[in-house]
Amino acid sequence: MTRNGDILIIGAGIGGIQASHLLSKAGHQVHLVEKTAHIGGTSIKFEDVFPNLECATCMLSPLEQELLQDPNVHLLTLTEVAGLEGGPGDFTVRLRQRARYVNLENCIGCGACYDACPVSAINEFEEGLSQRKAICIPCAGTLPNVPRIDKEVCIRFKGQECVACQQACMFEAVEYGQEDRDIELKVGAVLVAVGSGTMDVRELPHLSYGVHPGVFTSLELERLNASNGPTEGKIQLRDGRAPNRVALVHCVGRRERTLCSGVCCRYLLKFRHYLRHKLPCAEVLEFHGDLCLPNKGDQRFLGEMAPDGEGLVRAEVVRIEVEGDYLKVIHRRDGREAIETVDMVVLSPALTPPKGATELARTLGVALADDGFFVVNGVASSRPGILILGGASGPKDIRETVVEALAAAGGACKAVMEGEDGK
Amino acid sequence: MNARVGVYVCECGNNISDQVDIAALVPMLEGAPGVVKVMSHRLLCSKEGQEFLAEEVRKEGLTHLVVAACSPRQHLPTFMEVCKRGGLNPYLMQMANIREQCAWVTSDRHEATEKAARMIRAAIARVVRQAPLPEREVEANPDVIIIGGGLSGTVTASMLAGPERRVHVVDRNPALAVALTSLKGVETHGGCEVEAVRGFFGNFEVELASKGSRQEVRVGAMVVCTGSRAMTLQEMGYPGSEAPHVVVLPQDPESLRPYLDALPSGQPKVMFVHCAGRERVGYCSGVCCLRSFKAMRWMAETAPNAQLSCLHQDICVPGRDGEREYQGILGIGARMTWGRLTALAQQGPQVTVSFRREDGSIGQDAADLVILVPATVPNHGARALIDIIGVEAGPAGFVEEAHPMLEPVSTSVKGIYVAGSASGPRDGRATSLLSLAAAAQIAAELRPGKTLRLEAQTSQVCEALCTGCRNCMTVCTYGAIEYDLVAQTCRVNETICRGCGNCVAACPSEAISVKGATYQQILQEIKEAVR
Ligand SMILES: Cc1cc2nc3c(=O)[nH]c(=O)nc-3n(C[C@H](O)[C@H](O)[C@H](O)COP(=O)(O)OP(=O)(O)OC[C@H]3O[C@@H](n4cnc5c(N)ncnc54)[C@H](O)[C@@H]3O)c2cc1C
Ligand SMILES: Cc1cc2nc3c(=O)[nH]c(=O)nc-3n(C[C@H](O)[C@H](O)[C@H](O)COP(=O)(O)OP(=O)(O)OC[C@H]3O[C@@H](n4cnc5c(N)ncnc54)[C@H](O)[C@@H]3O)c2cc1C
Ligand code: SF4
Ligand code: SF4
Ligand code: SF4
Ligand code: SF4
Ligand code: SF4
Numbered sequence: 001m002t003r004n005g006d007i008l009i010i011g012a013g014i015g016g017i018q019a020s021h022l023l024s025k026a027g028h029q030v031h032l033v034e035k036t037a038h039i040g041g042t043s044i045k046f047e048d049v050f051p052n053l054e055c056a057t058c059m060l061s062p063l064e065q066e067l068l069q070d071p072n073v074h075l076l077t078l079t080e081v082a083g084l085e086g087g088p089g090d091f092t093v094r095l096r097q098r099a100r101y102v103n104l105e106n107c108i109g110c111g112a113c114y115d116a117c118p119v120s121a122i123n124e125f126e127e128g129l130s131q132r133k134a135i136c137i138p139c140a141g142t143l144p145n146v147p148r149i150d151k152e153v154c155i156r157f158k159g160q161e162c163v164a165c166q167q168a169c170m171f172e173a174v175e176y177g178q179e180d181r182d183i184e185l186k187v188g189a190v191l192v193a194v195g196s197g198t199m200d201v202r203e204l205p206h207l208s209y210g211v212h213p214g215v216f217t218s219l220e221l222e223r224l225n226a227s228n229g230p231t232e233g234k235i236q237l238r239d240g241r242a243p244n245r246v247a248l249v250h251c252v253g254r255r256e257r258t259l260c261s262g263v264c265c266r267y268l269l270k271f272r273h274y275l276r277h278k279l280p281c282a283e284v285l286e287f288h289g290d291l292c293l294p295n296k297g298d299q300r301f302l303g304e305m306a307p308d309g310e311g312l313v314r315a316e317v318v319r320i321e322v323e324g325d326y327l328k329v330i331h332r333r334d335g336r337e338a339i340e341t342v343d344m345v346v347l348s349p350a351l352t353p354p355k356g357a358t359e360l361a362r363t364l365g366v367a368l369a370d371d372g373f374f375v376v377n378g379v380a381s382s383r384p385g386i387l388i389l390g391g392a393s394g395p396k397d398i399r400e401t402v403v404e405a406l407a408a409a410g411g412a413c414k415a416v417m418e419g420e421d422g423k
Numbered sequence: 424m425n426a427r428v429g430v431y432v433c434e435c436g437n438n439i440s441d442q443v444d445i446a447a448l449v450p451m452l453e454g455a456p457g458v459v460k461v462m463s464h465r466l467l468c469s470k471e472g473q474e475f476l477a478e479e480v481r482k483e484g485l486t487h488l489v490v491a492a493c494s495p496r497q498h499l500p501t502f503m504e505v506c507k508r509g510g511l512n513p514y515l516m517q518m519a520n521i522r523e524q525c526a527w528v529t530s531d532r533h534e535a536t537e538k539a540a541r542m543i544r545a546a547i548a549r550v551v552r553q554a555p556l557p558e559r560e561v562e563a564n565p566d567v568i569i570i571g572g573g574l575s576g577t578v579t580a581s582m583l584a585g586p587e588r589r590v591h592v593v594d595r596n597p598a599l600a601v602a603l604t605s606l607k608g609v610e611t612h613g614g615c616e617v618e619a620v621r622g623f624f625g626n627f628e629v630e631l632a633s634k635g636s637r638q639e640v641r642v643g644a645m646v647v648c649t650g651s652r653a654m655t656l657q658e659m660g661y662p663g664s665e666a667p668h669v670v671v672l673p674q675d676p677e678s679l680r681p682y683l684d685a686l687p688s689g690q691p692k693v694m695f696v697h698c699a700g701r702e703r704v705g706y707c708s709g710v711c712c713l714r715s716f717k718a719m720r721w722m723a724e725t726a727p728n729a730q731l732s733c734l735h736q737d738i739c740v741p742g743r744d745g746e747r748e749y750q751g752i753l754g755i756g757a758r759m760t761w762g763r764l765t766a767l768a769q770q771g772p773q774v775t776v777s778f779r780r781e782d783g784s785i786g787q788d789a790a791d792l793v794i795l796v797p798a799t800v801p802n803h804g805a806r807a808l809i810d811i812i813g814v815e816a817g818p819a820g821f822v823e824e825a826h827p828m829l830e831p832v833s834t835s836v837k838g839i840y841v842a843g844s845a846s847g848p849r850d851g852r853a854t855s856l857l858s859l860a861a862a863a864q865i866a867a868e869l870r871p872g873k874t875l876r877l878e879a880q881t882s883q884v885c886e887a888l889c890t891g892c893r894n895c896m897t898v899c900t901y902g903a904i905e906y907d908l909v910a911q912t913c914r915v916n917e918t919i920c921r922g923c924g925n926c927v928a929a930c931p932s933e934a935i936s937v938k939g940a941t942y943q944q945i946l947q948e949i950k951e952a953v954r
Contacts, residue, residue, distance in 0.1 A: 018829070026867035052827060059829065062496070069500055108436050108466065170436050171466075258750060262741025290737040294709025296819055296847045297827070314781065373743060378855055394743040399828045400853075406832065407856045410582060410863025 003089035004188040006031060007412050010081060010360070013041020014398055015390030016193035017063055019405040019412075024072035026413060031185055032067075033079045033095060038142040039064055041195050042391075043398060045125075045219060047226045047233070050266040050397075051297045053273055057141060057228075064143045076183070078148065084364050088385030088415040089188045099178035101149035102135070107173035109137075109145030116168035121153040123230070127220045130230030135165045135174070140228040149174075188416035189385045191408050192374065194360065196391030199253040199349040206319035207252065207347060213238040214327050215320065215345045218267060225274040235278045243282055243344035246275060247329045249317050250288040253350035259371070261395040264348035265292045269305040271346065284311045285340055287331055295399075313340075320345060351395035379408040385415045426457035426551050429485040430543060431476060433467040433492035435522055442526035444536040451540040457551050459483060468498050473505050480509030487515045487550045491543045493522040512555035514879060514939055519546040545951040552944045556879040561918055563625030564643040565871040566590070570617055570808065571648035572599045574851065575843025575858040579646050582862035584608030587871035591640050593617060593631055595804070612638070616804075620645070620812050623919045624838025625875045643869045644838045645812065646861055647822055649805060651844035653797040654700040661699070666769035669793045671699070672711075676718040679794070683726050686791055687772065690730050694776060694790035695719055696764050697735040700798035706819060708799040708848040712739050715796045716748045723755045732758040732790065734778055762786055767793060799848035813902055814839055822846045832861040835900050837919070840865060880939045881920040882927060886912045888934035895926035895935055 007023050009016045012034035020030045032039075043049065046056040067073055076097055083094035102113075117133035125138030132138070134154040135147050149157075149165070156162040156176065166174040201209040201217060209215045214237055216224070227233040236242055248268045254260055268286060275284050286306070293302055306312050315333035322328075329340045353372035354360075361368045367375040367382040375382050376393040387408040390401035430452050434440035445463045452461045460483055466472050467490065480488060488511060490502050495518045503513035521539040529535035565588045569576045572594035580603060584590040590609045592599070597614035604611050612631055615638070619630040627645060631638045653671060656664045663669075670682055672695070686693070695715050701707060712735070719731055733752070740749050753759070762778030765785070769775075773789040780786055801820040809816045814834040817823040822841045825833035832840050842861040843854040869875075884895075884904075889912040896904045896913065903919035904926060906912075915926075915935075927935045936942055 022863060022867050026863075027870065049828070054828075063829070065496060105470070108438070108468075110436050110438055112437075254746070258746050259743065260741050260746050290739065292737070292739045292741050293707055294739050294741055296706050296817060296821065299706045369743075371743065378852065378859065395741070397828075399831055402829055403831045403853075403856050403860045406860035406863045410859050410866060413863070413866065414582070 003416055004091075004186050005029065005416050006185070006187045007189050007191065007416070008033065008081075008091070008093055008185065008187040009191040009193055011035075011041065011193035011195060011390075011392070012039035012075070012077075013193060013195045013390065013401075014043045014060065015195070015401040015405040016041070016191070017067055018402050019191050019193060019389065019409045020067055020070070020073050021063065022406055022409040023412065024070050026409070028072065028413070028416075030073045031076060031187065032073055033076045033081065035078070035080050037077050037100065037148040038138060038144065039067065039075070039077070040142065044142065045222050045226065047222070048270060048273070050270045051295060051301050053270065061141065061143070068144055075144075077144070079183075081360065081363055082182070084190070088418070091187045091190060091385065093185050093187060093190070095183040095185065097181045097183055099151075099180050100146070101151075101175055101178050102147055103173045103175050104144065104146050106171045107146040107169075108171060109147075110170075111147075112168045112170065113147060113165035113174060116164040118162065118164060119153050119155055121150065126223050126230045127217070129220060129223055139226075146173075189387065189412035190364065191412055192360070192364065192366075192381070192386065192388045192392050193390050193405065193408075194354045194357070194392045196351040196395055197354050199257065199352050201252060201347050201349050204253065204256070207249070207317070208320040208322055208327065208345075209347060212320075212322045212327055214243070214325075214343055215347065218264065218271070218346060218348045221271060221274070221346045225271075225278065233278070235275065237344060241343075242279055243342075245283045245340075245342040246279075246285070246344045246346065247327070247340065247342040248272075248284065248286045248346050248348070249329075250286070250348055252347045254289075257350045257352070257371070259350055259395070260290075260292055261348075261351040262292055262294070263351070263395060263397050266298060266301070266397070268346075268348055269301055272305040272311070285313050285329075285342065286311050287313050287315050287317050287329065289314070289316060351391065354392055357392070379404050379411055387411045387415075426486050427459045427484055428455075428457040428487045428489060428547055428551060429479060429483055430455075430458055430461045430489045430491065430547065431467060431479070432461070432463040432521075432543070433472075433490070434463060434465050435493060435526075436466060439492070439522050439526045439539075442529060442532055442535045443521060443539045444532060448536055448539055448543075451536075452543055452547075455544055455547050457487070458547060459485070467492055468501055473501065473508075476502070476505050477509035480506065480511050485509075485511060487517075487553065489517050489519060489543060489546045489550055491519040491521045491539065491546070494520045494524075514556040515550065515553055517546040517550035517553070519543045541952050541954070544954075545948040548947040548951040549944045552941065552947060553939060556938055558879060559877040559917075560874040561625055561877060563869055563873070563875045564627075564641055565869055566642040567644045567646065567865060567869070568593060568627070568629050568640055568642045569646045569648050571650055571843075571845065572596070572603050572611065572613075573648065573650045573843065574854050575650065575845070576646075576648035577603050578855050578858035579648060579842050579862045580609050581606055582859060583865060591642065612640075617808060617811055623916070625869070627838065644840065644865050646865070647808070647812070647814070647834070647839065647841045647845045648843050648858070649802050649808060649845045651799045651821070651848060652802050654704065654800050655797075656795070658800070659700040659703060659795070659797070661764060661767055663767035663769065664795075666767050666774050666793075668769065668774045668791060669767055669795065672715065672718055672794050672796045676721045679718075679722070680725075682792055683722075683729075686726070686729065690728055691726075691792065692773070692790040693722060693726070693729045693731055693792045693794065694788065695731070695733045695794050695796060696776065697733065697796045698798070699764060699795035700800075701736070702763070704798045704800060704819060706798075707739055709739055709741075710799065710848050710850045710853075711796045713745050713748055713850070716740075716752045718794070719752055719757060720748070720755070723757075730758075731755070732760065732788070734760050734762050734764065734776060734788070736761065736763060760786070760788070764795075799844065802845070805845070812836070812839055814841075815900070819847075832857055832864055837901065837921075838869075877918060878920060878922050880922040880937055881917045882915050882922060882924065882935050882937045884913050884915055885934045885936075886910060888932045889913055889930075890932050890934075892931065894929045894931060898925040898929040900925070
């Protein structure tokens with residue numbers, strides 16, 4: 001049997017991107033399948049990344065640009081896997097690609113069409129903190145820099161006579177006639193790089209998320225701090241006021257999920273850095289239990305972000321109560337309950353299995369563990385020729401994700417060469 | 424031959440032309456020295472635009488090309504490809520970024536047009552002083568040497584060895600695991616250490632020494648797999664740690680059996696003390712909480728009558744298994760106390776353990792057996808090896824990764840990789856993953872039968888100006904600069920140089936320049952911009 005050297009990668013976050021680069025270098029053709037209209041995954045939502053507080057865009061954008069220009073990487077956005085048959089060296093995959101309604105070749109990303117669009121909808125990429133148009137990119141800087149029409153909200157697809165975006169486009173890039181496509185590919189191995197999700201904090205009603213506008217999730221804070229985000233980097237309350245006293249709450253959902261997510265201690269310290277720069281006068285209280293700082297440089301990072309333990313409160317948050325504009329953080333410290341009043345609360349929800357993991361696992365014929373993450377042995381899934389990397393098999397930071405991406409890329413090459421006997 | 428410079432201004436749809444008056448701009452550029460043609464185009468990066476440009480280069484017999492358009496970040500590779508198609512050396516093309524750096528950030532149209540003209544004239548002044556640069560390649564040896572034949576060395580070797588690639592494994596320990604010695608395509612060198620390394624990625628010469636004999640191995644890449652070790656009692660330096668009933672947690676808890684057998688009958692107290700040595704090393708090893716919990720579970724099963732307690736700092740159990748193991752330990756009733764170990768003392772049959780609580784107060788406890796969970800530190804001899812091979816070390820003495828996130832198995836030296844716990848404390852899973860990652864990266868970057876592409880824009884030393892001060896050598900992190908003892912000047916090894924320009928800035932005699940960014944070029948470029 002001749003073995004197919006092409007590799008399918010599902011998910012274009014940092015894991016999928018780095019695996020693509022390595023496989024391309026190794027001479028393989030890569031089909032990179034991404035559910036959304038853009039690449040980069042979760043990490044492109046951050047302004048800076050721990051541990052070095054490096055600018056995330058500066059770190060990721062050259063990798064993304066390189067990917068888009070790589071002839072060995074065939075990127076399929078708005079695409080999901082519909083079926084898979086075969087084995088290592090000889091898989092057949094069926095893909096479903098939703099129409100973008102914008103021609104990827106013609107569009108230069110000038111943005112004229114979004115200004116023209118009359119529709120306004122909630123921007124999910126911005127965690128609902130801003131509005132977007134029906135034709136748009138999620139935020140400045142996402143790649144490919146080509147908008148898509150969201151059929152769910154575009155009035156034209158609801159029967160009205162709108163051609164505003166097409167008329168605004170000087171490059172004949174808007175194509176209402178595009179259709180969803182079924183694609184069939186032959187590949188030798190499959191990499192699953194679909195990342196993690198985050199727990200819905202509404203499951204924990206005692207924390208008042210959604211009840212009081214001063215309670216935010218960590219991803220919301222990332223977007224508030226992002227210079228390409230809804231407030232252009234201003235950390236502010238939902239009514240536009242700057243907070244004076246901010247509570248950062250660790251380990252949200254840790255007990256419920258029996259899982260330390262491993263990244264939140266460090267990103268909350270990163271938030272101290274954000275807050276210090278954006279709101280130098282605001283007081284920050286960090287309610288924490290065990291601090292999980294497992295890497296060589298993390299202790300130094302703690303020292304820099306919380307010198308002499310400044311702002312660190314070792315206490316369990318019992319509940320958060322609303323008091324007018326303010327929030328009362330009721331916490332248990334050394335066995336006694338105490339209260340701190342703040343005007344902003346940031347929760348660090350546990351990382352969870354990615355959305356749609358169950359269906360994806362069924363489609364691919366691989367096993368999920370009882371906690372909902374993919375079962376792995378190293379990076380090998382339960383089915384030969386399919387490898388799992390990054391947040392899909394448990395919470396990871398970027399570093400761990402990249403290590404697994406390289407390891408899985410190597411595993412894929414082996415699977416292609418050796419077929420089912422390859423371990 | 425006289426320069427024939429072509430200048431092509433992209434309107435970028437209306438992205439540039441909205442803000443820059445193209446009709447006014449074009450005549451401002453005509454007549455600049457060497458310029459034979461100035462033309463605007465609606466969208467140069469489009470397929471049609473690229474074909475047009477390649478044809479222009481050919482038709483006009485251009486010797487240099489200026490593309491005034493967007494950021495080179497976006498389209499430098501595109502226009503370099505266009506040059507190749509038009510038969511022009513791609514290094515004879517210069518981009519002027521009149522979109523991001525001009526049209527998008529200049530509100531006044533007149534000012535923007537003037538600014539664009541200056542930027543383009545500057546680019547012309549620079550490109551005419553540019554020489555063609557060849558694309559260079561070297562033959563590469565696909566063989567790999569792995570230093571250290573433990574877990575990471577074995578995994579890396581088994582992934583890399585094959586009919587087209589020989590793998591050498593060196594270990595200072597003469598007895599190497601059978602798993603390694605029986606691998607096909609692997610040559611083991613037990614009882615050997617690395618003495619010296621010469622060369623560069625693709626062509627390293629590694630000198631090995633064992634008792635009395637020497638040997639040279641030629642390889643294309645190296646992997647550091649020298650592991651780590653547990654900190655010793657002496658290194659931790661706790662007062663009273665020589666007490667007989669104090670022991671460091673061994674790799675395999677089974678080795679604790681003799682201590683268990685010596686425990687008094689009844690309900691002996693066994694205490695696990697986390698983070699031993701942590702203050703001295705300055706980091707949390709990240710792997711030992713879980714290791715300790717597993718050992719505690721083993722203890723609870725092996726010595727069910729023992730009363731288990733645990734003196735710990737913040738518990739660090741990231742990931743899927745850790746929290747469950749932690750809850751399991753709480754479930755078996757181990758007594759948990761937060762505290763930093765300060766001193767130990769054997770008092771009669773028991774050991775008194777003194778510790779400091781987070782509020783600074785001092786606490787004490789006693790146990791029949793105290794098991795210290797040690798910090799992980801770099802292996803013996805790590806520093807010497809790091810110096811020999813020339814990679815960078817982090818503050819703790821582990822091998823430093825080239826980038827903490829994106830290049831976790833590369834080092835500061837191209838072609839030298841690191842895997843396993845040589846770059847930091849790791850558990851078995853992380854060790855294996857890093858080893859698979861290193862093997863994959865080498866397999867992709869050093870492919871049997873393929874040549875390696877070299878950087879075209881390297882630096883060069885003008886020997887007449889070089890005073891031999893060797894400042895440049897200290898700043899070149901790639902080790903690309905050699906000192907010629909006879910000529911008493913420095914020389915750049917162009918196979919290693921990556922054109923970063925550090926040495927240019929460091930040279931007080933202005934003797935070094937990077938090709939494509941010489942002093943003359945930059946000076947003339949600036950002159951045109953501010954004229
Ligand atoms: C608030 C917060 C802050 C953080 N800060 C840091 C930090 O500072 N430093 C750090 O190292 N780590 C940080 N992390 C962790 C970091 O986000 C993850 O390590 C990283 O995103 C994991 O990368 P990934 O490629 O596995 O997944 P992701 O980045 O999540 O990418 C997964 C991709 O797969 C796509 N996808 C999902 N399902 C499918 C499907 N069925 N079909 C096709 N495509 C699919 C998604 O759309 C997405 O593009 C942070 C995490 C959070 C929540
Ligand atoms: C005390 C302790 C307990 C552990 N317990 C567990 C556990 O329970 N579970 C788990 O998953 N992980 C555990 N680990 C981690 C696990 O042992 C490591 O992840 C793994 O062994 C690391 O593999 P390695 O290849 O990096 O290093 P090693 O396996 O230690 O191999 C290093 C090799 O390099 C050789 N070497 C060193 N220096 C040189 C030199 N200069 N020249 C030539 N050769 C050299 C050594 O002789 C050795 O053979 C433990 C680690 C320690 C320190
Ligand atoms: S057709 Fe749809 S996307 Fe385009 S402008 Fe109208 S509503 Fe917006
Ligand atoms: S579709 Fe047209 S108007 Fe919209 S961004 Fe692309 S090129 Fe511009
Ligand atoms: S990483 Fe920190 S905040 Fe997150 S669950 Fe673990 S201990 Fe809690
Ligand atoms: S025992 Fe736990 S907290 Fe202490 S150094 Fe080890 S992993 Fe870190
Ligand atoms: S340009 Fe950079 S890599 Fe080249 S010799 Fe100078 S310092 Fe070294």
